[in-house]
Amino acid sequence: MSDLGDIERKAGRGLRWSLLGNVVMKAGSFVMSLVLARILMPEDFGVFAIALAISQFVIHINDAGVISATVQWRGRLAEIAPTATVVAIASSFTLYGIFWLIAPFYAQLAGSEDATWVIRILMATNVVYGLTAVRSAALMRRFEQDKLAWANLAGFAANASVSITLAANGAGAYSFAWGQLSGAALTGVLVVVLARVRISFGFDRAVAARLLAFGLPLCVGLGVEGLLLNVDIVIVGDVLGPAQLGLYLLAFNISSWVPGLVGTAIRYVALPSFSRLAEEGTASIEAGVRRAVPLLASIVLPIAVLMGTLAPALVGVLFEPHWLPAAQVLRFLAIVMAVRMLNLLITDILAALGATRATMWVNLCWAVALVPALLVGARLDGIEGAAMAHAVVAVLLALPLLAGALHRAGVPPRLFLSGLARPVLAAAVAGVTMAGLAMVVDGPFVQLCVAGGAGLLVFALVAVPRAVLQQLVRQGRAHARL
Template sequence: MEDRQGAETVADAEAGQPGEATSQVGEIGRQAGRGLRWSVLGNLVMKVGSFAMSLVLARLLVPEDFGVYAIALSASQFVIYINDAGIIAATVQWRGKLEDMAPTATVVAIASSTALYGLFWIIAPFFAQMSGSENATWVIRVLTATNLVYGLTAVRSAALLRRFEQDKLTKANLVGFLVNAPVSIVLAANGAGAFSFAWGQLCGAAVTGVLVVAFARVRIGFGLDRATARKLLVFGLPLCVSLGIEGVLLNADSVIVGDALGLTLLGFYLLAFNISSWVPGLVGTAVRYVALPSFSRLAEESRESISAGVQRAVPLLFSIVVPFGVVLGTLAPAVVVFLYGERWAPSAEVLRFLAILMVVRMLTALAVDILAALGATKSTVWLNLGWAVTLVPALMVGARVDGIRGAAIGHAVVAVVVALPLAALALHRAGVVLAPIASALVRPLLGGALAGVVMTLLAHVVDGAPLVQLVVAGGTGLLVFVLVVVPQAVLKQLGGRVTELIPARSR
């Protein structure tokens, strides 16, 4: 399938014209923009709610509970990456009628998720013991059950993404969270420990799944057409392997840190990792909801169209993510202490370096979606495999040399030195023109550097109350970033609109 799609894309590119490519990018961009707005709005509400819930749970639970949950979460997150055998992505980019492949895709997704859940039920005790806590066994078994729901609803979720109906998917996720939060908090208040996370997420996932099936309007049917299944798996399995390796990348640190340093330090590490995941969870998840369908549609048009789309998307994403990374990297102690209290202060040194990882994760995730849209799923395997092979030893050495901070440093160094170059190489080999992107990244890099210097200096000047540091140092640094990165014409235009909104009497 990869070769056939590549040949079709090249043929389209030869027939296309620059003006046509720009028009195609604009039309798909408008559809994606609507989906992105809904995704960002939904993720924003979800993240605010999750943040509020984490504040409550951090006061009801102890670091050891977070450590046990971290072990179960690492198992669940690994499973979710490979849960559907790549069926969601294969459905989104399917070149044909959804109704023709839905019955077969449904059977494959359910069979895959059920088999994986059975496997992890069996190996849960060994995984927990390897991670440093046998108490995590049943938490793993409960939490990984959420993946059964995802398998049942995989094709319906993909249908919503394919049609850019992210609003419906967002509403389903929000209702699921409204179930998850109270269940988790009530259980935690009654001494359920790490199980409070697991049962809350399982209940929320079940409610979300029911709504996704209702919203998708895809007739529930089961069938197995061998030709369709083969096409789905030829595309999906390499991507599934790649995402499985990505799951290792994101969760190997929990296993390694838990085994080497114990549950308490793992709890501190998990808190920092969760904070560093706020932006990928908010912006990154929203982008991934629209990136694969958007770039899949562009890939159907021409290679020139997808290159134009990438040249727009990467600088924009980078400019959005960098200021968040700078704030978390320079003001980590203030962020952690202000939000969670002095008890969690050891997490700050970890967060400084995981902020770097956050930026890289956003860029590589976009690269994976672009490659999947092009049908180059094998390239995603090599990208994530090269990253994982270097990451695991770096984490092991870092944890033993410098504790949880050393593990975070290992994560950051490998991300910058290995992951980014591999992502750029994979996109280049897939035929995406990357050269124009370099000049577009200069201003965000300069703005981030200057903002970091300003924040560091002001943090020392107003040393004391974390809130004051965040407001004075963080606010001034972000202002510096905006002044450097946003073109003056845009700033003047925004200033003019603000002036128009101010009543004449108040001026």
């Protein structure tokens, strides 16, 4: 139990730093998106979306699973670092060369040949990630998320400065690509400096085989996950064109605020935490699941309900009127976001247990069903139809598949169901509250404040156990007396 407590303390500290860094970075990213949405047109966002889709797909397979394999390695880091470094660099450079060559064909397939050089510039960020993969894993393994947070924040500052400057000077979609490459380069330099892992190169075939045996199935699974996250961009761009794709991307970006904020923070600590818990035995894993699921659901579900119920008000307050068609897309992508967050947690639990093939098969089945559903949805009802298809497949197919994967790995799905029950009920009540109040108040800002605020309060009252609420009230009264 002392080991479990030590892991919890380290994971808690790492999660706090990850969340703090992501809150600041996402707040900055939000401001940057507002600025760029006023400088650029939907067509520019559409071209960038095409490049971003393939870049985000590659980032999932970029290091051949080296980061995850290094984080969960049961021995000393020094014994694998040289080999892991070589494998990650070789993988990232090989993939960059492949996608440099196919960039024109992919851009044409996605409906915009103008995206070719944007793709080639943006893909260079993945080379930087390959060069620094082992150092990033070392920081995650040691729960030094504070250093990762500072490196990422510095990189974001460079990204925002370059992107906004280039956009203001007419660079269009290229402003995004050069900004992200500049930010990745600065983050990479800082990660190498802060990780304090001696840079050395070597190749041990036995070590490489063990790394790849763990990492490749996970890599394939995450690659399919990347396909799941980005195939809609390609299909919408091909069927509906860059302008409609730009609207879809805006809704997708809003729905990604929570995965980008909470999901990234959780992923920084979930895999190392559950990997250490797996060493303690099944009971420790189950205890970790009981604590993680309600916490995750209580963070994600109220925001998903707010996005889905008050999407027109949210888009209307934040963006210019010509972006309002994105609101109907956001309603459905909020559902996809909630399923994605659950998938992230389950993926890390399965990886910690060594069941990386399960993730691969779940994501593969998900992708096989999603592609035709997106094609049908986009052709029948445009960007809203594509988003609806995405949500239907996520709920009706992905969730049962994830439950089955957990069961086969020895984690009872009832642990998840019991942890989700109260937050799901609270989300339903909050959604009804928001929808009802939104009908009686006028103006998007007022709707967000009144309906959104009341719905979030209702969620907290229903989701948080009475004993916890009473304890919070007592603490508040005690502080008030002071």
